[in-house]
Amino acid sequence: MTSISLGDLAQSFMLQRRSVALRQDLSRLTDELSSGKVSDVRQVLDGNHNYLTDLERSLEVLDGYSVANSEAAYYTGAMQKALERVQEFGGALGLDLLLASGGPIGVVAGNPSDNARTQLQGMISSLNGDIAGRSLFAGTATDDVPLPDADVLIAQVLAVVAGQTTPEDIMTAAETWFADPAGFDTLTYSGSATALAPFALSETERVTLDVRANDAALKETLLHTTVAALADDPSLGLSVTQQSELFGLTGIGLQSNQDQLTSLRANIGFTEERIEMISARNQAEETSLEFARNALLATDPFETATELESVQFHLQSLYSVTVRSSQLSLVNFL
Structure with a gap:
Protein backbone atom coordinates (compact mmCIF):
# COMPACT_ATOMS: atom_id res chain seq x y z
CA MET A 1 0.00 0.00 0.00
CA THR A 2 1.30 3.39 -0.99
CA SER A 3 1.84 5.86 1.86
CA ILE A 4 1.96 9.61 1.33
CA SER A 5 3.65 11.75 3.94
CA LEU A 6 4.70 15.38 4.23
CA GLY A 7 8.25 16.43 4.36
CA ASP A 8 9.60 18.32 7.34
CA LEU A 9 9.56 21.69 5.52
CA ALA A 10 6.02 21.16 4.16
CA GLN A 11 4.78 20.10 7.57
CA SER A 12 6.35 23.21 9.14
CA PHE A 13 4.60 25.45 6.63
CA MET A 14 1.29 23.66 7.22
CA LEU A 15 1.54 24.09 10.99
CA GLN A 16 2.54 27.74 10.60
CA ARG A 17 -0.40 28.43 8.26
CA ARG A 18 -2.82 26.76 10.64
CA SER A 19 -1.39 28.77 13.54
CA VAL A 20 -1.90 32.06 11.67
CA ALA A 21 -5.50 31.16 10.81
CA LEU A 22 -6.32 30.25 14.41
CA ARG A 23 -4.73 33.44 15.74
CA GLN A 24 -6.75 35.51 13.27
CA ASP A 25 -9.93 33.76 14.40
CA LEU A 26 -8.90 34.36 18.02
CA SER A 27 -8.39 38.10 17.39
CA ARG A 28 -11.67 38.37 15.48
CA LEU A 29 -13.69 36.58 18.14
CA THR A 30 -12.06 38.60 20.93
CA ASP A 31 -13.03 41.87 19.18
CA GLU A 32 -16.58 40.64 18.56
CA LEU A 33 -16.98 39.55 22.18
CA SER A 34 -15.72 42.89 23.53
CA SER A 35 -17.63 45.11 21.07
CA GLY A 36 -20.75 42.98 20.71
CA LYS A 37 -20.71 43.52 16.93
CA VAL A 38 -19.69 41.36 14.04
CA SER A 39 -16.36 42.23 12.44
CA ASP A 40 -17.29 41.17 8.90
CA VAL A 41 -20.34 43.30 8.09
CA ARG A 42 -20.31 42.34 4.42
CA GLN A 43 -20.72 38.68 5.20
CA VAL A 44 -23.64 39.31 7.58
CA LEU A 45 -25.45 41.54 5.07
CA ASP A 46 -24.64 39.33 2.07
CA GLY A 47 -23.33 42.41 0.30
CA ASN A 48 -26.63 44.34 0.62
CA HIS A 49 -25.80 47.53 2.60
CA ASN A 50 -28.93 49.52 1.70
CA TYR A 51 -30.83 48.82 4.91
CA LEU A 52 -27.81 49.48 7.14
CA THR A 53 -26.97 52.66 5.24
CA ASP A 54 -30.52 53.92 5.69
CA LEU A 55 -30.40 53.21 9.42
CA GLU A 56 -27.08 55.00 9.87
CA ARG A 57 -28.24 57.98 7.83
CA SER A 58 -31.38 58.30 9.96
CA LEU A 59 -29.27 58.13 13.13
CA GLU A 60 -26.98 60.89 11.84
CA VAL A 61 -29.97 63.09 11.01
CA LEU A 62 -31.43 62.53 14.48
CA ASP A 63 -28.08 63.37 16.01
CA GLY A 64 -28.17 66.71 14.17
CA TYR A 65 -31.71 67.36 15.39
CA SER A 66 -30.53 66.56 18.92
CA VAL A 67 -28.07 69.46 18.69
CA ALA A 68 -30.84 71.76 17.42
CA ASN A 69 -33.12 70.63 20.26
CA SER A 70 -30.44 71.39 22.84
CA GLU A 71 -29.80 74.82 21.31
CA ALA A 72 -33.52 75.66 21.28
CA ALA A 73 -33.91 74.46 24.87
CA TYR A 74 -30.99 76.61 26.06
CA TYR A 75 -32.30 79.60 24.12
CA THR A 76 -35.85 79.39 25.46
CA GLY A 77 -34.58 78.70 28.97
CA ALA A 78 -32.41 81.83 28.88
CA MET A 79 -35.36 83.85 27.56
CA GLN A 80 -37.59 82.56 30.32
CA LYS A 81 -35.11 83.48 33.04
CA ALA A 82 -34.56 86.96 31.59
CA LEU A 83 -38.31 87.64 31.44
CA GLU A 84 -38.72 86.26 34.95
CA ARG A 85 -36.22 88.84 36.22
CA VAL A 86 -37.97 91.64 34.29
CA GLN A 87 -41.32 90.64 35.78
CA GLU A 88 -39.87 90.45 39.29
CA PHE A 89 -38.25 93.87 38.91
CA GLY A 90 -41.50 95.37 37.63
CA GLY A 91 -43.68 93.74 40.28
CA ALA A 92 -41.46 94.84 43.17
CA LEU A 93 -41.10 98.37 41.79
CA GLY A 94 -44.86 98.67 41.23
CA LEU A 95 -45.56 97.92 44.89
CA ASP A 96 -42.89 100.42 46.01
CA LEU A 97 -44.35 103.13 43.78
CA LEU A 98 -47.87 102.53 45.08
CA LEU A 99 -46.56 102.82 48.64
CA ALA A 100 -44.70 106.01 47.74
CA SER A 101 -47.80 107.52 46.19
CA GLY A 102 -49.63 107.31 49.52
CA GLY A 103 -47.04 108.92 51.79
CA PRO A 104 -44.15 111.38 51.92
CA ILE A 105 -41.42 110.62 49.39
CA GLY A 106 -38.33 109.13 50.97
CA VAL A 107 -40.13 107.86 54.09
CA VAL A 108 -42.06 104.82 52.92
CA ALA A 109 -39.87 103.40 50.17
CA GLY A 110 -36.71 105.53 50.03
CA ASN A 111 -36.31 107.58 46.88
CA PRO A 112 -38.74 106.01 44.39
CA SER A 113 -37.03 107.55 41.34
CA ASP A 114 -33.64 106.18 42.39
CA ASN A 115 -35.25 102.79 42.93
CA ALA A 116 -36.87 103.00 39.48
CA ARG A 117 -33.53 103.87 37.85
CA THR A 118 -31.92 100.85 39.50
CA GLN A 119 -34.73 98.52 38.41
CA LEU A 120 -34.69 99.95 34.89
CA GLN A 121 -31.00 99.18 34.58
CA GLY A 122 -31.69 95.62 35.74
CA MET A 123 -34.50 95.21 33.21
CA ILE A 124 -32.36 96.50 30.35
CA SER A 125 -29.46 94.28 31.41
CA SER A 126 -31.77 91.24 31.32
CA LEU A 127 -33.23 92.15 27.92
CA ASN A 128 -29.71 92.73 26.55
CA GLY A 129 -28.68 89.26 27.67
CA ASP A 130 -27.20 86.72 25.28
CA ILE A 131 -26.41 83.04 25.12
CA ALA A 132 -23.28 81.80 23.36
CA GLY A 133 -22.77 85.30 21.97
CA ARG A 134 -26.26 85.52 20.46
CA SER A 135 -28.55 88.29 21.69
CA LEU A 136 -31.84 86.95 23.05
CA PHE A 137 -34.29 89.76 22.32
CA ALA A 138 -32.92 91.43 19.18
CA GLY A 139 -34.57 89.26 16.52
CA THR A 140 -32.23 88.33 13.70
CA ALA A 141 -29.73 91.00 14.83
CA THR A 142 -28.16 88.51 17.21
CA ASP A 143 -24.83 90.35 17.26
CA ASP A 144 -26.35 93.58 18.67
CA VAL A 145 -27.86 94.50 22.04
CA PRO A 146 -31.45 95.68 21.52
CA LEU A 147 -31.54 98.46 24.14
CA PRO A 148 -29.24 101.32 25.20
CA ASP A 149 -28.15 102.12 28.74
CA ALA A 150 -30.84 103.17 31.21
CA ASP A 151 -29.54 106.75 31.32
CA GLU A 175 -47.26 106.56 26.05
CA THR A 176 -47.61 108.25 22.67
CA TRP A 177 -43.86 108.14 22.10
CA PHE A 178 -43.56 104.46 23.08
CA ALA A 179 -46.49 103.52 20.81
CA ASP A 180 -45.28 105.59 17.84
CA PRO A 181 -43.26 103.47 15.34
CA ALA A 182 -41.05 106.52 14.85
CA GLY A 183 -40.49 106.77 18.60
CA PHE A 184 -39.19 103.95 20.78
CA ASP A 185 -39.02 101.38 17.97
CA THR A 186 -36.84 103.64 15.83
CA LEU A 187 -34.84 105.74 18.29
CA THR A 188 -34.29 103.26 21.13
CA TYR A 189 -34.71 99.68 19.97
CA SER A 190 -31.67 98.72 17.89
CA GLY A 191 -32.57 95.09 17.24
CA SER A 192 -34.14 93.65 14.10
CA ALA A 193 -37.79 93.87 13.16
CA THR A 194 -37.55 90.29 11.87
CA ALA A 195 -37.95 87.28 14.13
CA LEU A 196 -35.35 84.56 14.36
CA ALA A 197 -35.59 81.75 11.83
CA PRO A 198 -37.56 78.79 13.22
CA PHE A 199 -35.59 76.01 14.91
CA ALA A 200 -35.84 72.77 12.90
CA LEU A 201 -36.29 70.09 15.57
CA SER A 202 -37.34 67.19 13.34
CA GLU A 203 -38.22 66.55 9.72
CA THR A 204 -41.73 67.90 10.33
CA GLU A 205 -41.48 70.05 13.48
CA ARG A 206 -40.43 73.72 13.66
CA VAL A 207 -40.64 76.18 16.57
CA THR A 208 -40.42 79.96 16.34
CA LEU A 209 -39.20 82.28 19.10
CA ASP A 210 -40.55 85.71 18.21
CA VAL A 211 -39.96 87.65 21.43
CA ARG A 212 -38.08 90.94 21.05
CA ALA A 213 -37.31 93.85 23.35
CA ASN A 214 -39.90 95.98 21.53
CA ASP A 215 -42.73 93.60 22.39
CA ALA A 216 -45.81 95.48 23.64
CA ALA A 217 -45.66 93.93 27.12
CA LEU A 218 -41.99 94.79 27.55
CA LYS A 219 -42.44 98.31 26.21
CA GLU A 220 -45.22 98.84 28.72
CA THR A 221 -42.91 97.81 31.55
CA LEU A 222 -40.10 100.04 30.31
CA LEU A 223 -42.54 102.94 29.86
CA HIS A 224 -43.76 103.04 33.46
CA THR A 225 -40.33 102.32 34.92
CA THR A 226 -38.69 105.11 32.90
CA VAL A 227 -41.37 107.68 33.76
CA ALA A 228 -41.01 106.81 37.45
CA ALA A 229 -37.23 107.20 37.15
CA LEU A 230 -37.47 110.79 35.82
CA ALA A 231 -40.27 111.96 38.11
CA ASP A 232 -37.90 113.84 40.42
CA ASP A 233 -35.93 115.46 37.59
CA PRO A 234 -35.67 119.23 38.32
CA SER A 235 -36.35 120.15 34.69
CA LEU A 236 -39.94 118.88 35.03
CA GLY A 237 -40.55 121.03 38.08
CA LEU A 238 -43.06 118.65 39.65
CA SER A 239 -44.14 119.27 43.22
CA VAL A 240 -43.94 116.53 45.84
CA THR A 241 -47.67 115.97 45.47
CA GLN A 242 -47.41 115.71 41.68
CA GLN A 243 -44.48 113.31 41.98
CA SER A 244 -46.52 111.13 44.32
CA GLU A 245 -49.38 111.16 41.84
CA LEU A 246 -47.02 110.17 39.02
CA PHE A 247 -45.62 107.35 41.14
CA GLY A 248 -49.18 106.15 41.68
CA LEU A 249 -49.91 106.13 37.94
CA THR A 250 -46.71 104.26 37.09
CA GLY A 251 -47.19 101.83 40.00
CA ILE A 252 -50.68 100.94 38.83
CA GLY A 253 -49.35 100.56 35.29
CA LEU A 254 -46.62 98.17 36.39
CA GLN A 255 -49.03 96.06 38.42
CA SER A 256 -51.52 95.93 35.55
CA ASN A 257 -48.72 94.92 33.20
CA GLN A 258 -47.97 91.78 35.20
CA ASP A 259 -50.67 89.81 33.36
CA GLN A 260 -49.15 90.71 29.99
CA LEU A 261 -45.71 89.57 31.11
CA THR A 262 -47.20 86.35 32.49
CA SER A 263 -48.89 85.70 29.14
CA LEU A 264 -45.61 86.34 27.32
CA ARG A 265 -43.76 83.91 29.57
CA ALA A 266 -46.57 81.37 29.19
CA ASN A 267 -46.08 81.42 25.41
CA ILE A 268 -42.39 80.70 25.87
CA GLY A 269 -43.28 77.97 28.37
CA PHE A 270 -45.54 76.36 25.76
CA THR A 271 -42.63 76.45 23.30
CA GLU A 272 -40.36 74.88 25.93
CA GLU A 273 -42.89 72.07 26.39
CA ARG A 274 -43.03 71.47 22.63
CA ILE A 275 -39.25 71.32 22.45
CA GLU A 276 -39.18 68.79 25.27
CA MET A 277 -41.86 66.63 23.64
CA ILE A 278 -40.12 66.68 20.25
CA SER A 279 -36.80 65.88 21.88
CA ALA A 280 -38.32 62.91 23.72
CA ARG A 281 -39.90 61.65 20.49
CA ASN A 282 -36.58 61.97 18.65
CA GLN A 283 -34.77 60.08 21.42
CA ALA A 284 -37.34 57.28 21.28
CA GLU A 285 -36.91 57.03 17.51
CA GLU A 286 -33.14 57.05 17.88
CA THR A 287 -33.32 54.24 20.44
CA SER A 288 -35.52 52.21 18.09
CA LEU A 289 -33.11 52.68 15.18
CA GLU A 290 -30.11 51.78 17.32
CA PHE A 291 -31.91 48.63 18.44
CA ALA A 292 -32.60 47.71 14.81
CA ARG A 293 -28.95 48.32 13.86
CA ASN A 294 -27.68 46.30 16.82
CA ALA A 295 -30.06 43.46 15.97
CA LEU A 296 -28.58 43.46 12.49
CA LEU A 297 -24.91 43.61 13.48
CA ALA A 298 -24.85 42.26 17.01
CA THR A 299 -23.23 38.93 17.83
CA ASP A 300 -24.55 36.27 20.18
CA PRO A 301 -22.20 36.58 23.19
CA PHE A 302 -22.73 32.96 24.28
CA GLU A 303 -22.09 31.58 20.81
CA THR A 304 -19.06 33.83 20.38
CA ALA A 305 -17.65 32.82 23.77
CA THR A 306 -18.11 29.12 22.93
CA GLU A 307 -16.40 29.56 19.56
CA LEU A 308 -13.60 31.54 21.19
CA GLU A 309 -13.02 28.79 23.71
CA SER A 310 -12.92 26.22 20.91
CA VAL A 311 -10.35 28.27 18.96
CA GLN A 312 -8.22 28.65 22.10
CA PHE A 313 -8.32 24.88 22.62
CA HIS A 314 -7.31 24.19 19.00
CA LEU A 315 -4.52 26.74 19.18
CA GLN A 316 -3.16 25.21 22.39
CA SER A 317 -3.37 21.75 20.80
CA LEU A 318 -1.51 23.01 17.74
CA TYR A 319 1.23 24.48 19.93
CA SER A 320 1.53 21.13 21.73
CA VAL A 321 1.80 19.24 18.43
CA THR A 322 4.37 21.74 17.16
CA VAL A 323 6.51 21.33 20.29
CA ARG A 324 6.40 17.55 20.08
CA SER A 325 7.21 17.59 16.37
CA SER A 326 10.23 19.81 16.99
CA GLN A 327 11.55 17.27 19.52
CA LEU A 328 11.47 14.31 17.06
CA SER A 329 14.89 12.99 15.96
CA LEU A 330 16.33 9.80 14.52
CA VAL A 331 18.13 9.05 17.76
CA ASN A 332 14.90 9.26 19.76
CA PHE A 333 13.16 7.12 17.11
CA LEU A 334 15.79 4.40 17.34
Whole structure:
Protein backbone atom coordinates (compact mmCIF):
# COMPACT_ATOMS: atom_id res chain seq x y z
CA MET A 1 0.00 0.00 0.00
CA THR A 2 1.30 3.39 -0.99
CA SER A 3 1.84 5.86 1.86
CA ILE A 4 1.96 9.61 1.33
CA SER A 5 3.65 11.75 3.94
CA LEU A 6 4.70 15.38 4.23
CA GLY A 7 8.25 16.43 4.36
CA ASP A 8 9.60 18.32 7.34
CA LEU A 9 9.56 21.69 5.52
CA ALA A 10 6.02 21.16 4.16
CA GLN A 11 4.78 20.10 7.57
CA SER A 12 6.35 23.21 9.14
CA PHE A 13 4.60 25.45 6.63
CA MET A 14 1.29 23.66 7.22
CA LEU A 15 1.54 24.09 10.99
CA GLN A 16 2.54 27.74 10.60
CA ARG A 17 -0.40 28.43 8.26
CA ARG A 18 -2.82 26.76 10.64
CA SER A 19 -1.39 28.77 13.54
CA VAL A 20 -1.90 32.06 11.67
CA ALA A 21 -5.50 31.16 10.81
CA LEU A 22 -6.32 30.25 14.41
CA ARG A 23 -4.73 33.44 15.74
CA GLN A 24 -6.75 35.51 13.27
CA ASP A 25 -9.93 33.76 14.40
CA LEU A 26 -8.90 34.36 18.02
CA SER A 27 -8.39 38.10 17.39
CA ARG A 28 -11.67 38.37 15.48
CA LEU A 29 -13.69 36.58 18.14
CA THR A 30 -12.06 38.60 20.93
CA ASP A 31 -13.03 41.87 19.18
CA GLU A 32 -16.58 40.64 18.56
CA LEU A 33 -16.98 39.55 22.18
CA SER A 34 -15.72 42.89 23.53
CA SER A 35 -17.63 45.11 21.07
CA GLY A 36 -20.75 42.98 20.71
CA LYS A 37 -20.71 43.52 16.93
CA VAL A 38 -19.69 41.36 14.04
CA SER A 39 -16.36 42.23 12.44
CA ASP A 40 -17.29 41.17 8.90
CA VAL A 41 -20.34 43.30 8.09
CA ARG A 42 -20.31 42.34 4.42
CA GLN A 43 -20.72 38.68 5.20
CA VAL A 44 -23.64 39.31 7.58
CA LEU A 45 -25.45 41.54 5.07
CA ASP A 46 -24.64 39.33 2.07
CA GLY A 47 -23.33 42.41 0.30
CA ASN A 48 -26.63 44.34 0.62
CA HIS A 49 -25.80 47.53 2.60
CA ASN A 50 -28.93 49.52 1.70
CA TYR A 51 -30.83 48.82 4.91
CA LEU A 52 -27.81 49.48 7.14
CA THR A 53 -26.97 52.66 5.24
CA ASP A 54 -30.52 53.92 5.69
CA LEU A 55 -30.40 53.21 9.42
CA GLU A 56 -27.08 55.00 9.87
CA ARG A 57 -28.24 57.98 7.83
CA SER A 58 -31.38 58.30 9.96
CA LEU A 59 -29.27 58.13 13.13
CA GLU A 60 -26.98 60.89 11.84
CA VAL A 61 -29.97 63.09 11.01
CA LEU A 62 -31.43 62.53 14.48
CA ASP A 63 -28.08 63.37 16.01
CA GLY A 64 -28.17 66.71 14.17
CA TYR A 65 -31.71 67.36 15.39
CA SER A 66 -30.53 66.56 18.92
CA VAL A 67 -28.07 69.46 18.69
CA ALA A 68 -30.84 71.76 17.42
CA ASN A 69 -33.12 70.63 20.26
CA SER A 70 -30.44 71.39 22.84
CA GLU A 71 -29.80 74.82 21.31
CA ALA A 72 -33.52 75.66 21.28
CA ALA A 73 -33.91 74.46 24.87
CA TYR A 74 -30.99 76.61 26.06
CA TYR A 75 -32.30 79.60 24.12
CA THR A 76 -35.85 79.39 25.46
CA GLY A 77 -34.58 78.70 28.97
CA ALA A 78 -32.41 81.83 28.88
CA MET A 79 -35.36 83.85 27.56
CA GLN A 80 -37.59 82.56 30.32
CA LYS A 81 -35.11 83.48 33.04
CA ALA A 82 -34.56 86.96 31.59
CA LEU A 83 -38.31 87.64 31.44
CA GLU A 84 -38.72 86.26 34.95
CA ARG A 85 -36.22 88.84 36.22
CA VAL A 86 -37.97 91.64 34.29
CA GLN A 87 -41.32 90.64 35.78
CA GLU A 88 -39.87 90.45 39.29
CA PHE A 89 -38.25 93.87 38.91
CA GLY A 90 -41.50 95.37 37.63
CA GLY A 91 -43.68 93.74 40.28
CA ALA A 92 -41.46 94.84 43.17
CA LEU A 93 -41.10 98.37 41.79
CA GLY A 94 -44.86 98.67 41.23
CA LEU A 95 -45.56 97.92 44.89
CA ASP A 96 -42.89 100.42 46.01
CA LEU A 97 -44.35 103.13 43.78
CA LEU A 98 -47.87 102.53 45.08
CA LEU A 99 -46.56 102.82 48.64
CA ALA A 100 -44.70 106.01 47.74
CA SER A 101 -47.80 107.52 46.19
CA GLY A 102 -49.63 107.31 49.52
CA GLY A 103 -47.04 108.92 51.79
CA PRO A 104 -44.15 111.38 51.92
CA ILE A 105 -41.42 110.62 49.39
CA GLY A 106 -38.33 109.13 50.97
CA VAL A 107 -40.13 107.86 54.09
CA VAL A 108 -42.06 104.82 52.92
CA ALA A 109 -39.87 103.40 50.17
CA GLY A 110 -36.71 105.53 50.03
CA ASN A 111 -36.31 107.58 46.88
CA PRO A 112 -38.74 106.01 44.39
CA SER A 113 -37.03 107.55 41.34
CA ASP A 114 -33.64 106.18 42.39
CA ASN A 115 -35.25 102.79 42.93
CA ALA A 116 -36.87 103.00 39.48
CA ARG A 117 -33.53 103.87 37.85
CA THR A 118 -31.92 100.85 39.50
CA GLN A 119 -34.73 98.52 38.41
CA LEU A 120 -34.69 99.95 34.89
CA GLN A 121 -31.00 99.18 34.58
CA GLY A 122 -31.69 95.62 35.74
CA MET A 123 -34.50 95.21 33.21
CA ILE A 124 -32.36 96.50 30.35
CA SER A 125 -29.46 94.28 31.41
CA SER A 126 -31.77 91.24 31.32
CA LEU A 127 -33.23 92.15 27.92
CA ASN A 128 -29.71 92.73 26.55
CA GLY A 129 -28.68 89.26 27.67
CA ASP A 130 -27.20 86.72 25.28
CA ILE A 131 -26.41 83.04 25.12
CA ALA A 132 -23.28 81.80 23.36
CA GLY A 133 -22.77 85.30 21.97
CA ARG A 134 -26.26 85.52 20.46
CA SER A 135 -28.55 88.29 21.69
CA LEU A 136 -31.84 86.95 23.05
CA PHE A 137 -34.29 89.76 22.32
CA ALA A 138 -32.92 91.43 19.18
CA GLY A 139 -34.57 89.26 16.52
CA THR A 140 -32.23 88.33 13.70
CA ALA A 141 -29.73 91.00 14.83
CA THR A 142 -28.16 88.51 17.21
CA ASP A 143 -24.83 90.35 17.26
CA ASP A 144 -26.35 93.58 18.67
CA VAL A 145 -27.86 94.50 22.04
CA PRO A 146 -31.45 95.68 21.52
CA LEU A 147 -31.54 98.46 24.14
CA PRO A 148 -29.24 101.32 25.20
CA ASP A 149 -28.15 102.12 28.74
CA ALA A 150 -30.84 103.17 31.21
CA ASP A 151 -29.54 106.75 31.32
CA VAL A 152 -29.92 107.04 27.54
CA LEU A 153 -33.55 105.86 27.64
CA ILE A 154 -34.36 108.20 30.52
CA ALA A 155 -32.85 111.13 28.61
CA GLN A 156 -34.89 110.25 25.50
CA VAL A 157 -38.17 110.09 27.42
CA LEU A 158 -37.30 113.24 29.37
CA ALA A 159 -36.92 115.13 26.09
CA VAL A 160 -40.32 113.82 24.97
CA VAL A 161 -42.21 114.86 28.13
CA ALA A 162 -40.43 118.20 28.55
CA GLY A 163 -42.92 121.03 28.88
CA GLN A 164 -45.69 118.85 30.30
CA THR A 165 -46.93 120.20 33.61
CA THR A 166 -49.21 117.49 35.01
CA PRO A 167 -48.62 113.80 35.73
CA GLU A 168 -51.43 112.86 33.33
CA ASP A 169 -49.88 114.90 30.50
CA ILE A 170 -46.46 113.38 31.17
CA MET A 171 -47.90 109.85 31.01
CA THR A 172 -49.83 110.63 27.82
CA ALA A 173 -46.74 112.05 26.08
CA ALA A 174 -44.61 109.08 27.13
CA GLU A 175 -47.26 106.56 26.05
CA THR A 176 -47.61 108.25 22.67
CA TRP A 177 -43.86 108.14 22.10
CA PHE A 178 -43.56 104.46 23.08
CA ALA A 179 -46.49 103.52 20.81
CA ASP A 180 -45.28 105.59 17.84
CA PRO A 181 -43.26 103.47 15.34
CA ALA A 182 -41.05 106.52 14.85
CA GLY A 183 -40.49 106.77 18.60
CA PHE A 184 -39.19 103.95 20.78
CA ASP A 185 -39.02 101.38 17.97
CA THR A 186 -36.84 103.64 15.83
CA LEU A 187 -34.84 105.74 18.29
CA THR A 188 -34.29 103.26 21.13
CA TYR A 189 -34.71 99.68 19.97
CA SER A 190 -31.67 98.72 17.89
CA GLY A 191 -32.57 95.09 17.24
CA SER A 192 -34.14 93.65 14.10
CA ALA A 193 -37.79 93.87 13.16
CA THR A 194 -37.55 90.29 11.87
CA ALA A 195 -37.95 87.28 14.13
CA LEU A 196 -35.35 84.56 14.36
CA ALA A 197 -35.59 81.75 11.83
CA PRO A 198 -37.56 78.79 13.22
CA PHE A 199 -35.59 76.01 14.91
CA ALA A 200 -35.84 72.77 12.90
CA LEU A 201 -36.29 70.09 15.57
CA SER A 202 -37.34 67.19 13.34
CA GLU A 203 -38.22 66.55 9.72
CA THR A 204 -41.73 67.90 10.33
CA GLU A 205 -41.48 70.05 13.48
CA ARG A 206 -40.43 73.72 13.66
CA VAL A 207 -40.64 76.18 16.57
CA THR A 208 -40.42 79.96 16.34
CA LEU A 209 -39.20 82.28 19.10
CA ASP A 210 -40.55 85.71 18.21
CA VAL A 211 -39.96 87.65 21.43
CA ARG A 212 -38.08 90.94 21.05
CA ALA A 213 -37.31 93.85 23.35
CA ASN A 214 -39.90 95.98 21.53
CA ASP A 215 -42.73 93.60 22.39
CA ALA A 216 -45.81 95.48 23.64
CA ALA A 217 -45.66 93.93 27.12
CA LEU A 218 -41.99 94.79 27.55
CA LYS A 219 -42.44 98.31 26.21
CA GLU A 220 -45.22 98.84 28.72
CA THR A 221 -42.91 97.81 31.55
CA LEU A 222 -40.10 100.04 30.31
CA LEU A 223 -42.54 102.94 29.86
CA HIS A 224 -43.76 103.04 33.46
CA THR A 225 -40.33 102.32 34.92
CA THR A 226 -38.69 105.11 32.90
CA VAL A 227 -41.37 107.68 33.76
CA ALA A 228 -41.01 106.81 37.45
CA ALA A 229 -37.23 107.20 37.15
CA LEU A 230 -37.47 110.79 35.82
CA ALA A 231 -40.27 111.96 38.11
CA ASP A 232 -37.90 113.84 40.42
CA ASP A 233 -35.93 115.46 37.59
CA PRO A 234 -35.67 119.23 38.32
CA SER A 235 -36.35 120.15 34.69
CA LEU A 236 -39.94 118.88 35.03
CA GLY A 237 -40.55 121.03 38.08
CA LEU A 238 -43.06 118.65 39.65
CA SER A 239 -44.14 119.27 43.22
CA VAL A 240 -43.94 116.53 45.84
CA THR A 241 -47.67 115.97 45.47
CA GLN A 242 -47.41 115.71 41.68
CA GLN A 243 -44.48 113.31 41.98
CA SER A 244 -46.52 111.13 44.32
CA GLU A 245 -49.38 111.16 41.84
CA LEU A 246 -47.02 110.17 39.02
CA PHE A 247 -45.62 107.35 41.14
CA GLY A 248 -49.18 106.15 41.68
CA LEU A 249 -49.91 106.13 37.94
CA THR A 250 -46.71 104.26 37.09
CA GLY A 251 -47.19 101.83 40.00
CA ILE A 252 -50.68 100.94 38.83
CA GLY A 253 -49.35 100.56 35.29
CA LEU A 254 -46.62 98.17 36.39
CA GLN A 255 -49.03 96.06 38.42
CA SER A 256 -51.52 95.93 35.55
CA ASN A 257 -48.72 94.92 33.20
CA GLN A 258 -47.97 91.78 35.20
CA ASP A 259 -50.67 89.81 33.36
CA GLN A 260 -49.15 90.71 29.99
CA LEU A 261 -45.71 89.57 31.11
CA THR A 262 -47.20 86.35 32.49
CA SER A 263 -48.89 85.70 29.14
CA LEU A 264 -45.61 86.34 27.32
CA ARG A 265 -43.76 83.91 29.57
CA ALA A 266 -46.57 81.37 29.19
CA ASN A 267 -46.08 81.42 25.41
CA ILE A 268 -42.39 80.70 25.87
CA GLY A 269 -43.28 77.97 28.37
CA PHE A 270 -45.54 76.36 25.76
CA THR A 271 -42.63 76.45 23.30
CA GLU A 272 -40.36 74.88 25.93
CA GLU A 273 -42.89 72.07 26.39
CA ARG A 274 -43.03 71.47 22.63
CA ILE A 275 -39.25 71.32 22.45
CA GLU A 276 -39.18 68.79 25.27
CA MET A 277 -41.86 66.63 23.64
CA ILE A 278 -40.12 66.68 20.25
CA SER A 279 -36.80 65.88 21.88
CA ALA A 280 -38.32 62.91 23.72
CA ARG A 281 -39.90 61.65 20.49
CA ASN A 282 -36.58 61.97 18.65
CA GLN A 283 -34.77 60.08 21.42
CA ALA A 284 -37.34 57.28 21.28
CA GLU A 285 -36.91 57.03 17.51
CA GLU A 286 -33.14 57.05 17.88
CA THR A 287 -33.32 54.24 20.44
CA SER A 288 -35.52 52.21 18.09
CA LEU A 289 -33.11 52.68 15.18
CA GLU A 290 -30.11 51.78 17.32
CA PHE A 291 -31.91 48.63 18.44
CA ALA A 292 -32.60 47.71 14.81
CA ARG A 293 -28.95 48.32 13.86
CA ASN A 294 -27.68 46.30 16.82
CA ALA A 295 -30.06 43.46 15.97
CA LEU A 296 -28.58 43.46 12.49
CA LEU A 297 -24.91 43.61 13.48
CA ALA A 298 -24.85 42.26 17.01
CA THR A 299 -23.23 38.93 17.83
CA ASP A 300 -24.55 36.27 20.18
CA PRO A 301 -22.20 36.58 23.19
CA PHE A 302 -22.73 32.96 24.28
CA GLU A 303 -22.09 31.58 20.81
CA THR A 304 -19.06 33.83 20.38
CA ALA A 305 -17.65 32.82 23.77
CA THR A 306 -18.11 29.12 22.93
CA GLU A 307 -16.40 29.56 19.56
CA LEU A 308 -13.60 31.54 21.19
CA GLU A 309 -13.02 28.79 23.71
CA SER A 310 -12.92 26.22 20.91
CA VAL A 311 -10.35 28.27 18.96
CA GLN A 312 -8.22 28.65 22.10
CA PHE A 313 -8.32 24.88 22.62
CA HIS A 314 -7.31 24.19 19.00
CA LEU A 315 -4.52 26.74 19.18
CA GLN A 316 -3.16 25.21 22.39
CA SER A 317 -3.37 21.75 20.80
CA LEU A 318 -1.51 23.01 17.74
CA TYR A 319 1.23 24.48 19.93
CA SER A 320 1.53 21.13 21.73
CA VAL A 321 1.80 19.24 18.43
CA THR A 322 4.37 21.74 17.16
CA VAL A 323 6.51 21.33 20.29
CA ARG A 324 6.40 17.55 20.08
CA SER A 325 7.21 17.59 16.37
CA SER A 326 10.23 19.81 16.99
CA GLN A 327 11.55 17.27 19.52
CA LEU A 328 11.47 14.31 17.06
CA SER A 329 14.89 12.99 15.96
CA LEU A 330 16.33 9.80 14.52
CA VAL A 331 18.13 9.05 17.76
CA ASN A 332 14.90 9.26 19.76
CA PHE A 333 13.16 7.12 17.11
CA LEU A 334 15.79 4.40 17.34
